[in-house]
Amino acid sequence: MSNQVPEDGTLLPLMEEFYTIQGEGYHTGKAAYFIRLGGCDVGCHWCDVKESWDANLHPLTAADQIVENAKKHPAKTVVITGGEPLIYNLDYLTRALKAAGIQTFIETSGAYPLSGFWDWICLSPKKFKGPRPDVLNAAGELKVIVFNKSDFQWAEEHAKFVGKNCKLYLQPEWSKAAEMTPLIIDYVKENPQWEISLQTHKYLNIP
Numbered sequence: 001m002s003n004q005v006p007e008d009g010t011l012l013p014l015m016e017e018f019y020t021i022q023g024e025g026y027h028t029g030k031a032a033y034f035i036r037l038g039g040c041d042v043g044c045h046w047c048d049v050k051e052s053w054d055a056n057l058h059p060l061t062a063a064d065q066i067v068e069n070a071k072k073h074p075a076k077t078v079v080i081t082g083g084e085p086l087i088y089n090l091d092y093l094t095r096a097l098k099a100a101g102i103q104t105f106i107e108t109s110g111a112y113p114l115s116g117f118w119d120w121i122c123l124s125p126k127k128f129k130g131p132r133p134d135v136l137n138a139a140g141e142l143k144v145i146v147f148n149k150s151d152f153q154w155a156e157e158h159a160k161f162v163g164k165n166c167k168l169y170l171q172p173e174w175s176k177a178a179e180m181t182p183l184i185i186d187y188v189k190e191n192p193q194w195e196i197s198l199q200t201h202k203y204l205n206i207p
């Protein structure tokens with residue numbers, strides 16, 4: 001993690017920004033501007049964006065500049081992801097995005113305290129560094145990655161701690177998708193409070 005990131009959230013380590021289609025979860029299929037912040041110490045061995053982990057590799061960028069970039073796109077929705085975006089105080093960035101009329105969505109493991117003003121919170125909790133209660137309470141969707149059979153039980157244990165209107169998703173870990181997707185299909189048929197989420201952008205070959 002970087003030592004030089006100011007605590008007021010006016011400068012953030014930015015790995016990449018791209019305009020694409022939300023590939024996963026509740027908002028799948030919607031155009032959105034993705035803001036990927038660098039820095040994560042959760043350590044998922046199957047993480048599909050390990051290049052994000054070292055915040056020092058990603059330039060500190062003015063939050064005001066990120067907002068200006070987001071404003072240029074037709075869809076008035078951003079997805080803030082990482083890395084683990086909640087390592088940083090996101091109040092300044094999300095306040096400015098909302099002032100510009102842009103909806104704010106986040107992808108988070110919930111391993112850090114909740115900051116920011118959100119229209120949608122996607123919580124994808126991890127065994128390696130568990131989710132915090134404030135994020136469990138606020139989540140609009142719980143999206144559990146299924147890497148092996150034990151993850152179904154683990155998903156149920158976390159579903160107990162989210163709000164009653166929280167959407168429940170099971171998403172196959174990408175390298176195990178051929179093996180796990182049939183198990184997820186059977187599980188959802190037996191437990192229809194859960195739905196399947198696929199990483200559709202990977203099938204579509206888009207970012």
Ligand SMILES: C[S@@+](CC[C@H](N)C(=O)[O-])C[C@H]1O[C@@H](n2cnc3c(N)ncnc32)[C@H](O)[C@@H]1O
Pocket residue numbers: 040046047048049081082083084085107108109110123124143145171172173174175199
């Ligand atoms: C790269 S993470 C960044 C945001 C945050 N650190 C988190 O884990 O939620 C974005 C999303 O991709 C999911 N993800 C990461 N690697 C994956 C993989 N190999 N297969 C399926 N989903 C994956 C995460 O669970 C999360 O929902």
Ligand SMILES: Nc1nc2[nH]cc(C(=O)O)c2c(=O)[nH]1
Pocket residue numbers: 020021022023024049081082107201206207
């Ligand atoms: N298209 C697309 N949808 C996504 N949804 C969550 C992503 C992420 O890496 O956080 C992601 C991503 O990287 N690309």
Ligand code: SF4
Pocket residue numbers: 040041042043044047048049050052082083084109126
């Ligand atoms: S918490 Fe997210 S960014 Fe961090 S290692 Fe896990 S999947 Fe990757």
Ligand SMILES: [Mg+2]
Pocket residue numbers: 048049
């Ligand atoms: Mg991704």
